[in-house]
Amino acid sequence: DTAVSQTPKYLVTQMGNDKSIKCEQNLGHDTMYWYKQDSKKFLKIMFSYNNKELIINETVPNRFSPKSPDKAHLNLHINSLELGDSAVYFCASSLGTVNEKLFFGSGTQLSVL
Amino acid sequence: AQRVTQPEKLLSVFKGAPVELKCNYSYSGSPELFWYVQYSRQRLQLLLRHISRESIKGFTADLNKGETSFHLKKPFAQEEDSAMYYCALMDTGGFKTIFGAGTRLFVKA
Numbered sequence: 001d002t003a004v005s006q007t008p009k010y011l012v013t014q015m016g017n018d019k020s021i022k023c024e025q026n027l028g029h030d031t032m033y034w035y036k037q038d039s040k041k042f043l044k045i046m047f048s049y050n051n052k053e054l055i056i057n058e059t060v061p062n063r064f065s066p067k068s069p070d071k072a073h074l075n076l077h078i079n080s081l082e083l084g085d086s087a088v089y090f091c092a093s094s095l096g097t098v099n100e101k102l103f104f105g106s107g108t109q110l111s112v113l
Numbered sequence: 114a115q116r117v118t119q120p121e122k123l124l125s126v127f128k129g130a131p132v133e134l135k136c137n138y139s140y141s142g143s144p145e146l147f148w149y150v151q152y153s154r155q156r157l158q159l160l161l162r163h164i165s166r167e168s169i170k171g172f173t174a175d176l177n178k179g180e181t182s183f184h185l186k187k188p189f190a191q192e193e194d195s196a197m198y199y200c201a202l203m204d205t206g207g208f209k210t211i212f213g214a215g216t217r218l219f220v221k222a
Contacts, residue, residue, distance in 0.1 A: 004156075033209070035212075042214050043157075045211070048209050055208040056209050103158075106156045
């Protein structure tokens with residue numbers, strides 16, 4: 001059973017399109033995150049949700065809109081895709097927020113052409 | 114500002130040699146530090162965290178508050194240790210974990 005699963009694994013699309021990435025965790029965790037890994041492998045947090053509530057938005061453009069319908073899901077919708085959005089997007093979850101390790105999904109490689 | 118610095122992008126060692134991956138942090142409070150590893154074609158996973166003071170796959174890391182460092186060490190590197198290693202700091206008040214830029218370790222036969 002995959003603990004944190006995200007789909008799709010690969011996403012290739014044209015500039016200006018709108019796309020979504022889905023994430024689900026079956027660990028019963030309260031907190032979920034989206035991270036972006038750029039071409040230099042630098043991992044940067046985008047959003048953090050705790051019990052479906054947005055806690056952190058790390059100055060991400062409004063074109064990115066996360067949605068958490070319940071504790072187990074955190075989806076990422078991206079409007080008007082730009083070339084610079086090309087990256088690997090990782091979903092993660094943790095039980096809580098104090099000294100809790102992150103469990104990562106396998107990543108979604110987004111390529112904007 | 115909170116920051117995690119890994120000065121080496123790439124580290125190449127021979128099998129059996131000691132390895133040390135450097136990590137320095139900047140944090141005003143009491144830090145919670147982790148090392149994560151990403152093996153080829155696998156997801157990012159926790160290697161170890163400072164609070165549990167454990168040794169995983171022969172790796173250890175000691176928190177040095179004076180030098181604000183959390184270097185990862187292994188006395189004898191193995192080929193299967195080749196991977197991307199990330200040092201990370203958990204912001205205890207802010208619901209987020211901040212990662213360093215990562216160090217790619219190559220262990221040569």
